[in-house]
Amino acid sequence: MDLNFTPEEQAFRDEVRAFMRTDLPADVAAKVKGGKRLTRDDHVRWMTALSKRGWLGVNWPTEYGGTGWSPVQRHIFEEECAAAGGPRIIAFGVNMVAPVIMKFGTAEQKAHYLPRILDLTDWWCQGYSEPGAGSDLASLKTRAVRDGDHYVVNGQKTWTTLGQHADWIFCLVRTDPQAAKPQEGISFLLIDMKTPGITVRPIILLDGEHEVNEVFFDDVRVPVGNRIGEENLGWTYAKYLLTHERTNIAGVGLSKEALRHLKTIARDQLKNGRPLIEDPIFRARMAQIEIDLMALEMTNLRVLADVQAGGAPGAESSILKIKGTEVRQAITDLARRALGPYALPFQSEALDGGFNGEPIGPGYAAPVAAHYFNMRKLSIFGGSNEIQKNIIAKASLGL
Structure with missing residues (x-):
């Protein structure tokens, strides 16, 4: 690997710096630099600026509206964002569920969800961890029972980051409790947070921040068309998502x-x-x-x-x-x-x-x-x- 930046890469860095000077809201940058709390509106204004420039999907291919940037360009962008006081992009939609939809979703799912992520129509959160299933995620107990063209979901998710702002949640649910291995009976569902039966309760952290939540599902009806991939193969999709999450961390x-x-x-x-x-x-x-x-x-x-x-x-x-x-x-x-x-x-x-x-x-x-x-x-x-x-x-x- 050549550790020196090319003239083209240096020019790209200058372009990113110019964008930060003109499009990063000054009050948001001041909050980030001063370690202040950010509101939902702060995040939305910043990501809207990126979206208008075509720079929100930094790791997306151009065919889906992404930047098509090289790894070095993405690295430069992240570095300059942090230096300028740009908030970190909320990852759940653009960097986590989007790659799963791109790889495993149907054509209809890609056409519907991906543009709505890029233009900020939908704010996503993650429904993985449960009170008894954290690092041992395969122990999850949230159930999804097939009822015609819908699943009926019951259970609880916890540590749901920024779930209080979310329009949608991607969830791991158990669709086959009799599977020989716990990983084999899990499906991956996309759930509208406005669906009746969903309750969000705040968890206040040590720093006094309302960053995470508990999310309860009581007879929540989810269309089968909101399932990613095949039934009971959700663990495969979850592992794919987690590798992207861990890289972003x-x-x-x-x-x-x-x-x-x-x-x-x-x-x-x-x-x-x-x-x-x-x-x-x-x-x-x-x-x-x-x-x-x-x-x-x-x-x-x-x-x-x-x-x-x-x-x-x-x-x-x-x-x-x-x-x-x-x-x-x-x-x-x-x-x-x-x-x-x-x-x-x-x-x-x-x-x-x-x-x-x-x-x-x-x-x-x-x-x-x-x-x-x-x-x-x-x-x-x-x-x-x-x-x-x-x-x-x-x-x-x-x-």
Whole structure:
């Protein structure tokens, strides 16, 4: 792999930077840079700007309205978005269910759902985890019983990220409880969140954020035409989706921007009268994170190149998921340590736009505790890191 950017790639970077200056809403970028909470409208305005430019489907082929960008272009775009303060694209529609529809959906499903994802008609959420089925996802118990041209769905999903905003949810449901293996009796359904019988209840996280939810299904009728692929083969489609999710979790661009912010904090904070960044122990910790991030970036580019060539991310996505989450957690942990006592108080209200209260410590201290709390989840969602290590051991090492 050539590690130098070509003149064409440098020109593309300039194009992305120009777009960020003109089309990224300044108030949204300020919220992201300041660690403030984003509203649904903030996300929609940003993704609408991308959609109008034709840049929302960054990993989509051109035949479906995507950019057709190379892996390097996608990498540059992600990096420049993070540097400019662009919110991360909400992945559930454009980066998760869309690839499944493209590969396994019918022509009618592709023609209906894909344009609605690109023009933001539909906001999607994910219905995988349940109270008794997280990393052991095949233990899910939400039932879908065939009744003529419909399935009748009963059960519960949990940790449903941004489900309070969603128009649609893609769900794994059990359609054959008698299957010899639990993975063999699962189907993949697309469900309209406005369907009678669906209830969404908030779960408030440690950082005070309403980010996730419980979703209950009580005799929810779903047309059979909303099933992706064949009945009882949903586990195959779910695994395909999860490899894309785990690749996206790597978040190289976000980690690089977070590391730059950490260096700013380390230059500003003092230890024994000298900038913290000059402390040899702290510098060594920060250097190790930067080395790990550089290795992650190269690995991410290799995986994206394989996908561009027509493949799908396999066990490599598990490597990206593990290392990407470890790097992001390490950065937030080191930022918390750098701020010392200023990171201890947690002002949840200081994360809201328009907060006019008295901050505790430097202005950049308010979101540090919240980010630290929130990043604890990264090693769990998308399949816990322990599960990812098992996948690597079996698929890559033959253990």
